[in-house]
Amino acid sequence: MRIALALLAGSLAAAPAQAETLIASLSTSRVAITSNYTGASIVVFGAIERDAQTISRAGPYDIVVMVRGPRASIVVRQKEPMGPIWLNREQQRFVDIPYYVAALSSRAVEQVATDQLRTRLKIGLRGVVYSPEVSVFRGGEADGPFREALLRLQKQERLWIESARGVTFLTSSLFRSPVQIPAIAPPGNYEVDVMLFSDNVMLSRSQTNFELVKTGFEQQVAAVAREWSILYGLVVAAVALLFGWIASVIFRRD
Amino acid sequence: MQVYLPIAEIPVSVLLILAMGAAVGFISGLFGIGGGFLMTPLLIFLGIPPAIAVGTQQAQIAASSTTSALAAWRRDSIDLKLAAFLLGGGFVGTMLGVLFFALMRRAGQLELVIVVSYVSLFSVVGGLMLKESVSEFWRSRRGAARPVRRAGDHPAYLGLPFRMRFPRSKLYASVIPIVGLAMFIGFAGAVLGIGGGFILVPALLYLFRVPPAIVIGTSQFQILWTTLAATVLHAAINDAVDVVLALVLIVGGVFGAQFGARAGRNLRAELFRFLLALLVLAVGLRFAIELVLRPQEPFSLQILEIQP
Numbered sequence: 001m002r003i004a005l006a007l008l009a010g011s012l013a014a015a016p017a018q019a020e021t022l023i024a025s026l027s028t029s030r031v032a033i034t035s036n037y038t039g040a041s042i043v044v045f046g047a048i049e050r051d052a053q054t055i056s057r058a059g060p061y062d063i064v065v066m067v068r069g070p071r072a073s074i075v076v077r078q079k080e081p082m083g084p085i086w087l088n089r090e091q092q093r094f095v096d097i098p099y100y101v102a103a104l105s106s107r108a109v110e111q112v113a114t115d116q117l118r119t120r121l122k123i124g125l126r127g128v129v130y131s132p133e134v135s136v137f138r139g140g141e142a143d144g145p146f147r148e149a150l151l152r153l154q155k156q157e158r159l160w161i162e163s164a165r166g167v168t169f170l171t172s173s174l175f176r177s178p179v180q181i182p183a184i185a186p187p188g189n190y191e192v193d194v195m196l197f198s199d200n201v202m203l204s205r206s207q208t209n210f211e212l213v214k215t216g217f218e219q220q221v222a223a224v225a226r227e228w229s230i231l232y233g234l235v236v237a238a239v240a241l242l243f244g245w246i247a248s249v250i251f252r253r254d
Numbered sequence: 255m256q257v258y259l260p261i262a263e264i265p266v267s268v269l270l271i272l273a274m275g276a277a278v279g280f281i282s283g284l285f286g287i288g289g290g291f292l293m294t295p296l297l298i299f300l301g302i303p304p305a306i307a308v309g310t311q312q313a314q315i316a317a318s319s320t321t322s323a324l325a326a327w328r329r330d331s332i333d334l335k336l337a338a339f340l341l342g343g344g345f346v347g348t349m350l351g352v353l354f355f356a357l358m359r360r361a362g363q364l365e366l367v368i369v370v371s372y373v374s375l376f377s378v379v380g381g382l383m384l385k386e387s388v389s390e391f392w393r394s395r396r397g398a399a400r401p402v403r404r405a406g407d408h409p410a411y412l413g414l415p416f417r418m419r420f421p422r423s424k425l426y427a428s429v430i431p432i433v434g435l436a437m438f439i440g441f442a443g444a445v446l447g448i449g450g451g452f453i454l455v456p457a458l459l460y461l462f463r464v465p466p467a468i469v470i471g472t473s474q475f476q477i478l479w480t481t482l483a484a485t486v487l488h489a490a491i492n493d494a495v496d497v498v499l500a501l502v503l504i505v506g507g508v509f510g511a512q513f514g515a516r517a518g519r520n521l522r523a524e525l526f527r528f529l530l531a532l533l534v535l536a537v538g539l540r541f542a543i544e545l546v547l548r549p550q551e552p553f554s555l556q557i558l559e560i561q562p
Binding site: 033034035036037038070071072073074075076077078079080081084085086087088093099145146149150152153154183184186187188189214217218219221222225226229230232233234235236237239240241243244245246247248251 | 255256257258260261263264265301313314316317318319320321323324325366481482485486487488489490491493495497498500501504505508509511512545546547548549551552553554555556557558559560561562
């Protein structure tokens with residue numbers, strides 16, 4: 001008992017005195033795609049823990065929640081007139097870019113963190129799309145229109161979401177943030193990155209994830225189509241033959 | 255009512271797809287064609303990935319041509335010998351088409367290939383059909399008879415080597431143009447998600463002068479087998495067949511086709527050909543406009559790969 005207390009006291013003393021602890025959790029860790037799936041909504045909950053040693057902050061706390069979906073390789077093409085017709089000419093390739101992004105914060109991300117910090121932590125949609133790893137920066141401004149186009153098109157599909165009021169504080173230390181997943185968001189792993197800021201400094205960070213998975217019939221069909229693709233094709237062909245035959249029996253006129 | 259498509263990975267409205275299937279089925283029954291050239295663009299417009307629209311549409315055409323091929327079989331209006339040669343060419347063409355499709359998809363040029371092929375193929379075929387039907391119309395107005403075909407009066411391509419007799423089709427011709435035509439249609443069908451009936455029927459009618467009753471039966475028989483082959487190949491090579499989407503399309507199309515076929519019996523032959531020509535031209539024009547007009551959004555995305 002005495003040893004345990006001593007250990008506890010020791011560990012408390014060793015902990016950095018000033019840092020807040022961020023605890024985050026999701027309403028679910030697995031979203032199932034069923035046959036009537038039309039998108040999902042999950043909620044990120046969190047709490048900021050302080051103790052007696054935590055120094056007091058001058059500014060308010062800011063929370064940024066970044067949800068990043070499965071990574072994709074995307075080509076953005078630009079149509080240009082060539083003679084009378086419009087053809088895809090210039091293109092820019094983006095690799096390892098999340099196909100789904102939700103950038104939710106308690107305040108506009110520009111006010112939460114500096115430009116450099118946002119780029120480094122890939123915060124906000126611009127932080128994602130202007131990240132140096134996802135595409136080649138060309139000389140001057142050549143790649144700018146492609147990055148902006150990707151941002152615009154993904155936002156149109158509601159695959160990329162940004163909201164400066166996406167995180168709400170319930171008390172001064174409790175917050176929640178609802179995340180909308182549209183139906184066209186792909187199955188796979190979704191990382192949830194929760195960050196605590198104050199005065200342009202990141203104080204604490206908590207990462208978790210959830211999975212979007214096909215279940216039941218959808219999962220079996222996808223698995224069969226992938227593993228036994230020839231058999232699957234034969235089954236679809238047989239279904240087509242069967243229905244054609246049924247129709248000819250039903251509508252036979254003689 | 256929304257249903258999630260397991261391969262396309264998006265939800266669609268079942269009622270909308272059923273209604274579209276029925277409407278296109280009606281038109282296909284009316285004209286005795288597969289209707290793929292209407293359905294595939296509609297599916298792409300609805301947001302189904304082009305590859306899956308093309309692959310899945312093959313299953314629907316297979317189903318609707320099963321019905322018509324069975325009817326033709328009962329009427330005994332299939333020239334099996336001609337069909338065997340068409341099938342041989344059709345299978346090779348389909349195989350090449352599916353491989354070409356996979357290649358273009360990997361190169362990221364599939365969309366362009368589909369649009370350009372639609373424009374060129376449909377304007378040419380539609381234009382020829384329109385010309386034919388208009389000149390026929392004027393001839394019948396003036397009361398002049400169609401020029402009578404005399405023995406020994408046939409185009410040069412029928413006289414190439416490997417000539418063969420097709421008694422049911424009243425045809426004595428080289429098999430080279432027959433197999434070549436079938437290969438071309440199989441190829442175009444697999445790439446564009448069409449059965450190719452609207453090319454095969456006029457080609458057999460006008461180029462090979464096969465009797466109309468035999469043309470319809472034989473082409474339906476040929477389309478049935480090539481689309482079945484294309485369905486299996488698209489599933490095996492391109493993972494581009496969605497069974498749920500196929501099922502909804504088949505059910506809608508099969509019923510629509512029956513009502514279309516009934517309505518078609520009251521349509522006069524010249525008017526019928528004229529309307530079909532307009533329809534084909536309209537689809538070609540629709541794609542041409544897309545190619546020519548300044549796009550509202552000059553940028554487009556193509557997803558090459560998503561790692562789950």
